[in-house]
Amino acid sequence: MKITWVRRICQVFFLLLFLWFCLVTTVGTAWWQLRGWPVNWFLQLNPLTALGLILGTGALPSGLEWAMLTIVLTVILGRFFCGWVCPFGTLHQAIGWLGLRRASPAEQCMRHAFRPAQRMKYYLLTFLLAAAAVGLLTRAAGFLMKISPRWQAVQGMAAGSLQAGWLDPLAFMHRAVNLVLLPLADRWTQALWIGPRFHQGAALIGGLFLAALLINLWIPRFYCRYLCPLGALYGVLGRFALWRIGKKQDACSNCLLCEADCEGACQPAGRIRAHECVLCMNCLHSCPDDLIGYRTARSKSGERPAPDLTRRGVVASLLAGFMVAPFSRLTGRRDPRLIRPPGSRLERDFLARCIRCGQCMRICPTNILHPSISEAGLEGFGSPVAKYSLGTGGCQLRCVACTQICPTGAIRPLSLDEKLGRGTHAADGPVRMGTAFVDRGRCLPWAMNRPCIVCQENCPVSPKAxxxxxxxxxxxxxxxxxxxxxxxxxxxxxxxxxxxxxxxxxxxxxxxxxxxxxxxxxxxxxxxxxxxxxxxxxxxxxxxxxxxxxxxxxxxxxxDPKQCIGCGVCESVCPLTVRRAIRVTPDNETRDPPSGFLL
Amino acid sequence: MSARPMDPQRRDFLARGLKAAAAIAVTGAVGHGLGWKTARDHKDEPGEWRLPDFSKPGIEPRLGIVTGPDRIRNLQKAMDALGGWSSYVGPGDRVLLKVNAAFASPPSIGATTHPDLVAETIAQCFRAGASRVVVTDNPIHEPAACFEWSGIGAAARATGADVWVPRDRDFKPVTLRGGRLIRRWPALHAPFEGINRLIGLAPVKDHYRSGASLTLKNWYGLLGGKRSVFHQDIHTLIAELAQLVRATLVILDGTSAMIRNGPTGGSLSDLKATHTMIVSTDPVAADAFGVTLLGRKASDLPHLARAAAAGAGTASYEMLNPIRIQAGPS
Structure with missing residues (x-):
């Protein structure tokens, strides 16, 4: 069997595995539901996330050790992940192939030609890592505060901001499949959820996904070549790869058939750009003289081992990255009504960890978690926000699904005892997401003298809040x-x-x-x-x-604000659906003690 | 006149004219056809659904009240007194159990029908010859979680019944003839497919708005849609439900009653050991007695008088000569 067929089988396998994990991310006890499936595995294989978290927070959440495996393999083999594993890359490759299957070799050569703009992804990577690395300053400032309290100002302004999720191909694909494709498919199958599923911003997520796929019809693997920061990271990591694609002798007929079928646009016929090579192995078979191999020796025609980045480009992207957090925090505070999932960290720490993968939104059984549009500010775009009036219920009292699934610990994993404030957590009390307020101008018994009190009936805490x-x-x-x-x-x-x-x-x-x-x-x-x-x-x-x-x-x-945990069950059952007459705001949320208003 | 070759411009014009005419004709035909169809569709009444009467004909209204701490023993004694399970479920019957699985809370909290009661009822239905038993409810919390947390799902699976977790497509509009509130309102329909016996299984619970949540309030869980609007007139709604749903049997479990903080509860201190099991063919009578376990009177539940006036049963349960049994501990 040709190596390219092994690669295709491998790609299809990982794509199906990815989709399977998306499918089984469903709360339930059936074998095809969430019961030990490693549904975060692809996200955990991701060294971009791992690096962002280490830079931004100084720690690596458990599970992300898997990224070490990817790093080690990349250091040895090169960008195998892009060409063999990445489910997003597989889709790009398939669509690119569709667009070129009738094209002449000359046309194919043109479409697969290297373009200098491919260096853009390295600048994007620099920008994203710089944004996260501001977290280092925070910790340095924490140390310097011992010398002078003035450094506290720096600490407040410059916490790391993890923006990698927006371009990270795995988070991108998780968002698209979980928040758009599965809800769409389930309108027919009605197998995953009891009713139609909604997500605010789904049109944007789906539109970006479609655009990223369709652009392959013009330039194959557009996303991988120009935008993907993970691919860029692999390109850097694979710089000294032990095995590499290259020519066995310098002289050849220069037919360029190898470049007509090159997924990475890495110019294998000349001085190969090793950092662009995604190890698709097509050139191994397209060379009529069998002059290309995957070997320990470098190409006989020479290599361009590093992307030709300009110093000013690197400085500009570093500086831009460093300024993301301070600038967006100067823009103003987030919408004060923002409600985060239960167990979420303090906002600054949350934004240093959230990769917007949407796993929490996918798993939420009542569909209350949505990607933030404006609620969490520019910096928190796409991060989870609880919207009780958009879901099918409030935050279920005995559910900790989102806290357990979060791959990066932006939402801390809560036990049921911790969420409910029982057992060893009795002294802390239950985790509060906010407080409910009755709008006496709309509430039926208050404003119109009509009986109702559905909210009181459904309040799940005892004694009722x-x-x-x-x-x-x-x-x-x-x-x-x-x-x-x-x-x-x-x-x-x-x-x-x-x-x-x-x-x-x-x-x-x-x-x-x-x-x-x-x-x-x-x-x-x-x-x-x-x-x-x-x-x-x-x-x-x-x-x-x-x-x-x-x-x-x-x-x-x-x-009764002392009893209320802000679960939003009252808001979700209020019969006034246009604008609920009882609404939860994050006042008094557990994660942010100063938000409390009770003496 | 001699035949002249047609001016090519004229030929082109005629060809275009023909195409234009065809386009106009197709537009007109489609528009007319669709308009006609829409107008006709407008007259059609979309399919409504009528809930069948599941009460067993030829049985006098009966009420059995058994006191004792053992839930299952109480139920057995009560059913024996009411003529045994075979009086209500026969060979080949398809039985629907409407449980109260409204909340995702464990059985100890008492907010849902106790799984032991569900398991025993299912086992007895099968022993009486039932070919199929389905357990359903349209809960308030996330449905799958409700059936799991309440233990009802596990109890049903262990005893061979089907758990029906309702989905959007399982509802169809129902109308109560002469009713004021239940008009074209979505109600659970799919689990009733092929069913010929209906048994209601409800716990005794405090309920602020309606006074108490007993067997009649339990039918609320058959409704879909934005049913919370009915709280504005909950007694009328429950009285209408009493007319809409005619069950074979209702079982009201007062082994422990939620005396406050209902209907959700959440604390063991909300419960009181009332040690009573009530089984009846008349849900109004069952509720009229059941509410006394909460220290309230039947007149505190105005929907009982309304349901009785509408012919759904009697609130004067003593009229049924209830069979009272002291079961004692097992």
């Missing part, structure tokens, strides 16, 4: 004069008694003249008479002409 205030409010047109009465029935002028529209169970009647003015529940309401609860009769029947008032008995919700 929503308490009830019982009141009697006058009913419109409810001031009447009694014609005659006995102990249980009042008679009125038929034309004056309003027709019963509300549930009579919530209607009460009070005699305004006389000593006994306690409201009685109305159990019967016909054309001209009202019957009251037979268990609670009037001691003495009201006299003729006595004033009677119809009242609505209302239960009005009031939030």
């Amino acid at each position: 929503i308490t009830i205030q019982e009141v009697f409010e006058p009913s419109p047109g409810g001031d009447l004069a009694v014609i005659r009465a006995d102990q249980l029935t009042l008679y009125f002028d038929e034309t004056l008694l309003p027709a019963s529209r509300n549930a009579t169970e919530d209607t009460y009647c009070r005699i305004t003249d006389g000593p006994d003015n306690r409201p009685r529940r109305v159990v019967e309401w016909t054309g001209s008479q009202l019957g009251i609860d037979p268990n609670d009769p009037w001691k003495a029947p009201p006299v003729k002409g006595a004033g009677a008032e119809l009242l609505m008995h209302l239960q009005r919700p009031v939030v």
Whole structure:
């Protein structure tokens, strides 16, 4: 079997494995659901993420040790990941092949030609790593603060900002598959979720994904050659690779058939650009004289081992990267209403870790986690934000799925005990995402004197964080004069008694003249008479002409901030769907103690 | 006149004219056809669904009340007193169990139907000859999590019943004839496919808005859509549900009752050991007695009087000569 066929089988295998992991990232107990499948494996193989986290935070979350394997293999073999493993690269290659399958060799040569703009990805890599590396300054400032407190200002301004996720091909592909393709496919299959799945910004994520794929019809592997910072990192790491593609002798017929089929556009016919080579191995078979091999010796025609970057280009991208965090933090604080998933770190630490892979949004059983558009500011674009009114429920009390799946620890892995504040965590209390506030201008019992309290019923904590205030409010047109009465029935002028529209169970009647003015529940309401609860009769029947008032008995919700954990179940069940009458804001969230408002 | 070769410009014009005419004709035909179809479709009534009457004909309304700490023993005693399972489930019957799996909370919290009760009911249905038992509910929390946390899913699988976790496509609009609220409202439909017996299994729970959540309130879980709007008039809704759903049997589990902080609970201190099992063919009577376990009166649940007035049962449960048994500990 040709080596290129082995490569294709390998690529298809990893693409299917990737899609399988996306599919099984579903909460449940079936064999095809999340129960030990290493669904983060591709993200963990990623040295770009690992490097970004080490630079930005000084630590490597568990699981990302897998990146060491990729690094070691790349150092030995070169960019094998790009040509053999990367599922995004496989798609690019397939579409590029489709676009060129009828083209002449000359046309193919032109499309696969090296272009100087391919160096752009190295500048992007520099920019992204520089943005993360600002975290080093933070820690240095922490040390320097011992010398002078002035350094505290630097510490506040210059925490690392992990922006790699936006161009990282694995996070890119996870976002597209998890937040766009699977929800779209499931409209037909209805196998993954109980109803249609939504994600804010899905159009943008899907549009970028489609654009990245379709552009291969013009230039094959466009993303890999020009944009991919991970590919650039591999190019650097593979600089001293032990095995490399190259010519066995310098002289050849110069037919350029090897370059007509070159995925990396690395010019194998001349001085090969080793850092661009994705090890597709096509040239091994396209050379009619069998002059190209994958060997320990360098190409006989010579190599260009390093990308030809200019010093000013590197300086510019470094500087731009260093300024990402300080500039975006000068722009202003994030939207103060931003609610992060439970267990999220403090905002600064969160942004130094989140790669916007969307795994938390994918796994959330109630669809409340969405990619941030503007909520988390420019810097937090695409990071997870909890939107209770967009999902199918609040944050489920006994669910810790998003905290367990986060591959980078931007969301700390919570145990159920920690989330609920039980066991060894009893002293800390439950993890709070915010506090619910009743909008008395919209809440039915507050604003319109109509019964409701769905929020109180659904509040999942014990004792409930929503308490009830019982009141009697006058009913419109409810001031009447009694014609005659006995102990249980009042008679009125038929034309004056309003027709019963509300549930009579919530209607009460009070005699305004006389000593006994306690409201009685109305159990019967016909054309001209009202019957009251037979268990609670009037001691003495009201006299003729006595004033009677119809009242609505209302239960009005009031939030107890000491109990509220900000789970948003109340917000999600509020019947006022256009704008909920009870809404959660991150006040008093656990991760940010100064947000508390309680003394 | 001699035949002249046609002016090429004229020929081209005629050809274009023909194509234009064809395009106009096709546009007109499609537009007319679609317009006609839409107009016709507008008259069509989309398929509604009528919930069948599952009550077993020829059975007098019965009520069995068994006191004792053992849930399963209580149920066995109550069913024996009511003529045995075979009076309600026969060979080849397809039984739907409407449990309360509203919340993703463990059985100890008491917010959901106890899995032991579900397992025993399923086993007895199969022993009486049922060919199929389906367990369903449209919960408030994330459905799959509710069935797992409540233990109902595991209990059903262990005893050979099917768990039906509802999806969007499983709902169809229903209308209660003469009803005011249940009009073209989405209700669970798919799990009822081929079913001929319906058994309601509900725990006894405090419920602030309706007074108590018992067997009638349990039917709320058959509704879909934005059902929270019904809380504005919850008693009318429950009374309508009582008319809409005619079950073969209801089982009200008061072994422990959630006396406060309902219907979610969340703490063991919300529960009280009331040691009672209620089985009835009349859900109104079952609830009228069941609410007393919470220290409340039947008149505190106005929907009971309304349901009774609409012919769904009797709130004066003593009229049914309830069979009372002291089961004691097992």
